[in-house]
Amino acid sequence: MDIKSELIHYSKLLQEKSLVIGPGGNTSCRITDNIAIKPSGLDFKDLEIADLVEVEIDSGEVIPHKYRPSSEYLMHLNIYRMRPKVQCVLHAHPPYTIGLSACDIEIKHIFPDGVVYLGAKIPMVEYCAPCTMQLAELVKENIKDYKVLVLKNHGAITVGENVKTAYLRMELLEGLAYVQWIALNAKGPQGSITTLSKEEVDKILNLESEKYRQKLME
Secondary structure, three states: OOHHHHHHHHHHHHHHOOOOOOOOOEEEEEEOOEEEEOEOOOOHHHOOHHHOEEEEOOOOOEOOOOOOEOOOHHHHHHHHHHOOOOOEEEEEOOHHHHHHHHOOOOOOOOOHHHHHHHOOOOOEEOOOOOOOHHHHHHHHHHOOOOOEEEEOOOEEEEEEOOHHHHHHHHHHHHHHHHHHHHHHHHOOOOOOOOOOOHHHHHHHHOOHHHHHHHHHHO
């Protein structure tokens, strides 16, 4: 399966898994010196390879097409320009992730798999109006060293060395947010949630078995 076909496949999965609704969210992949990105306003379920719009990474020039590129294409370009190893960028609206962000709750690691595939920290940035250069610059500043980024009251971004990895990171991020939501609702007014400490996170990242699993993802 070529990378555009993979992007279509996993973009549709985002909708099937309720990580986006309708035409919301946007996805892209690197095609040599260009990116191929979902067009603006098109529902994921209707997306075909021919619908993807190509944009030159360096110049930002849109290759002529019947559709416009996603209104967030500047955000995608900023990531590809800064992260040459990134082959895929996904922006979705996972509901539990957004819900926690709206309560100013940072998503923290509760189980080891989250550490392995999402990295030591899951940063969250303050709300910024979508489809703006301001948001594109904010994302550029904050995703430099991370695999995922939570956009407060908006959604999440995941990057990957391939399309499947970026998708799995989005699915796992929402899964982690769901577990944290369960814990927050189960603990009661006097309870507390046990999250993994920095020392525990570092230990997981340095395990040979987990380094192997990370390498497989890449």
